[in-house]
Each structure stands twice: as structure tokens, then as C-alpha cells.
Amino acid sequence: MPPCGVKGKVHCFDSEIFGERGSISFYIVKTEKPSIVETGPATIADRILKSLKDLEIDRGDVKYIFITHIHLDHSGGVGKLTKFLPNAKVVCHPKATKHLINPAKLWEASKSALGGVAEGYGEPEPVDEGLIVPASNLQKFDLGNDTMLSVLTPGHAPHHVSFFLEKDKILFPGDSAGVYGFGKVVPTTPPPFRLEDAIHSLDRMTELKPEFIAYTHFGFAENHDLLEKLRSKLIKWSEIALAVVEKGGETSELHSELMKADEDYQDLYEVTKDSVIISGFHQLTLAGLIDYARAKLQNKI
Ligand SMILES: [Zn+2]
Structure with a gap:
């Protein structure tokens, strides 16, 4: 190899x-x-x-x-x-x-x-x-x-x-x-x-x-x-997640907001959407940001 x-x-x-x-x-x-x-x-x-x-x-x-x-x-x-x-x-x-x-x-x-x-x-x-x-x-x-x-x-x-x-x-x-x-x-x-x-x-x-x-x-x-x-990006994405959670949004809303806000995400998301592994990472990334934003807004962290 x-x-x-x-x-x-x-x-x-x-x-x-x-x-x-x-x-x-x-x-x-x-x-x-x-x-x-x-x-x-x-x-x-x-x-x-x-x-x-x-x-x-x-x-x-x-x-x-x-x-x-x-x-x-x-x-x-x-x-x-x-x-x-x-x-x-x-x-x-x-x-x-x-x-x-x-x-x-x-x-x-x-x-x-x-x-x-x-x-x-x-x-x-x-x-x-x-x-x-x-x-x-x-x-x-x-x-x-x-x-x-x-x-x-x-x-x-x-x-x-x-x-x-x-x-x-x-x-x-x-x-x-x-x-x-x-x-x-x-x-x-x-x-x-x-x-x-x-x-x-x-x-x-x-x-x-x-x-x-x-x-x-x-x-x-x-x-x-x-x-x-x-x-x-970490700072920006976390801010976007906080705004999404404040409006009662979930991972799907966060995904749409990131697609609008970040060209790199848009590009990488498109090229890796058929990858079982990388597309799974994106889903977990969204879930982690939403969890983080919720915990932050509830003063748990
Ligand atoms: Zn890994």
C-alpha cells in the first residue's frame, strides 16, 4: 500500500x-x-x-x-x-x-x-x-x-x-x-x-x-x-448554535444556518456527503454544538 x-x-x-x-x-x-x-x-x-x-x-x-x-x-x-x-x-x-x-x-x-x-x-x-x-x-x-x-x-x-x-x-x-x-x-x-x-x-x-x-x-x-x-470558526459556529437554540431550533436549523454562513462547510459537506464516515462526523458536530449551546444557555457550563 x-x-x-x-x-x-x-x-x-x-x-x-x-x-x-x-x-x-x-x-x-x-x-x-x-x-x-x-x-x-x-x-x-x-x-x-x-x-x-x-x-x-x-x-x-x-x-x-x-x-x-x-x-x-x-x-x-x-x-x-x-x-x-x-x-x-x-x-x-x-x-x-x-x-x-x-x-x-x-x-x-x-x-x-x-x-x-x-x-x-x-x-x-x-x-x-x-x-x-x-x-x-x-x-x-x-x-x-x-x-x-x-x-x-x-x-x-x-x-x-x-x-x-x-x-x-x-x-x-x-x-x-x-x-x-x-x-x-x-x-x-x-x-x-x-x-x-x-x-x-x-x-x-x-x-x-x-x-x-x-x-x-x-x-x-x-x-x-x-x-x-x-x-x-469554532467561535462563529458556537455563536450561530446559541442563536439557533435561543429560537428553539435543532440540528437541522443549525445545519441550514451553517450552510448559509460558511462556504467551507458548504463545500466540504457537499463533497463528503456520500462518505459514511465524514457525513457521520457532520451530524455529531451539529449535535455537539446544540448540546453545548443548550448547556450554556441553562448556565450548566
Ligand atoms: Zn476522528
Whole structure:
């Protein structure tokens, strides 16, 4: 399987899950001590093993698996992969640890949020507790000829952490910097979305001055002003959601308002409407913004 791009020491691969191109990627960092960033769902674990082989990386040499959060499209395959990578430690947000050790609750929640898509992603296998390294903010992980820095980035999810490959200046934001495609970026804000956390997280990532952003959805982008762009969109979209909720509106009204207010949303919505995965994200984004606006108006957050 050819990579969908290489920047510095980082190789991007398309999981091609459900036969869809450009929806979920995973990354292999070919440093002296190699690592994987994001595993994708359980059903694509074999593809990762194959990609390691293509890059002539021995399974025993993989030092870390960095996962941004526990949603199945990002780390559903981590438990399965650890069975094949004997020396790999799993780096995650401290709040993610318990869900990796015992994914039963996560699996039930995923089935109810994602329906049939969750079945297609596959049930996550538990990760051995001894393999887990809970990351703190700005912790450095030695990869030999480069260093991976962890940056805690809640907002999209409370258990979200991003990673930054310092010498190559490549940021792996998971879902904390939105969904990217065709040069455009839009928010991804499933419940329980927290605007203030998301903005703070974006500021933390902006401070790192990344040259490239390696989006899980999807692929590499040169970071001109993508983080700043997303920041203003998050604020604008939340304001629109507040106005919709004040008028008694729901997700369908929010969708119509966003289609009018944001050309990027209009464009990305159109090109991705046949994607089972990305169209599902848009639905969850609307639901998260409505929930956030309701909670805000009722002074619950
Ligand atoms: Zn995602």
C-alpha cells in the first residue's frame, strides 16, 4: 500500500476503511526508534502491520504507539496491535487509560453513537495496563533522531492529547484541529463539546508553530493559518448554535444556518456527503454544538 504522502520522517497511510479514500489516516514515524501515530479502527490493524513491513520496520523495533483519543476511528485498533508489537508502549491522555484497559463501556457507547459504523470499525481489544504511558503536557518522548512532544488538547473530547514531532515541526492534532479536506478545515465537535477547552487547546498548538499538520481526517497540510482559521470558526459556529437554540431550533436549523454562513462547510459537506464516515462526523458536530449551546444557555457550563 503506497503512503498518501511523506513529510520529513513521517509517512501517511490511508486506511481505506469501508473502501473510502481520504477519510481516516494513520501515520508511521520512521525515526531511529520508530513509532505509530493513530491506529485507526480495529479492522485495519493488518494494514498497519503491512505498512510497517513496506517501510522495512521490524515489529520489535516500534517503540511507541501515540493515540490522540479513544474514539474508535483513532485508536480502536491499539489493543490488537500491541499483540503484534512486543516492545511498543501506548501513549495517551491520562483520562483515556481506563477505557483502554477495559474498553467494554467505550464499545457500548460507540455502538449507540455510531450504529452500524461501529460494527464496521470492530470491537476494541483491551490494552495491557503495563504498556500504557499516560502523557503529561509537554512531555518529551525520545525517538532517537527526533523527539515527540505531547500536548494535552481537550475540547473535542476531554481525553484528547495531540503530538508534535519537534525537529520536523509536524503536528498530529487528532480531532482537536478539525477535519481537513481540499484545502478547507471545519470543526468536529461531538458531544460533550467544550468550546473554551477547544480554544485553549488550539492556542497551545499554535504556540508550537507547526510547519505541517498531519490530520487524521485527512492527510498532510501545510500550516499557513489553518489553526487560526479553525479557531475563528469554532467561535462563529458556537455563536450561530446559541442563536439557533435561543429560537428553539435543532440540528437541522443549525445545519441550514451553517450552510448559509460558511462556504467551507458548504463545500466540504457537499463533497463528503456520500462518505459514511465524514457525513457521520457532520451530524455529531451539529449535535455537539446544540448540546453545548443548550448547556450554556441553562448556565450548566
Ligand atoms: Zn476522528
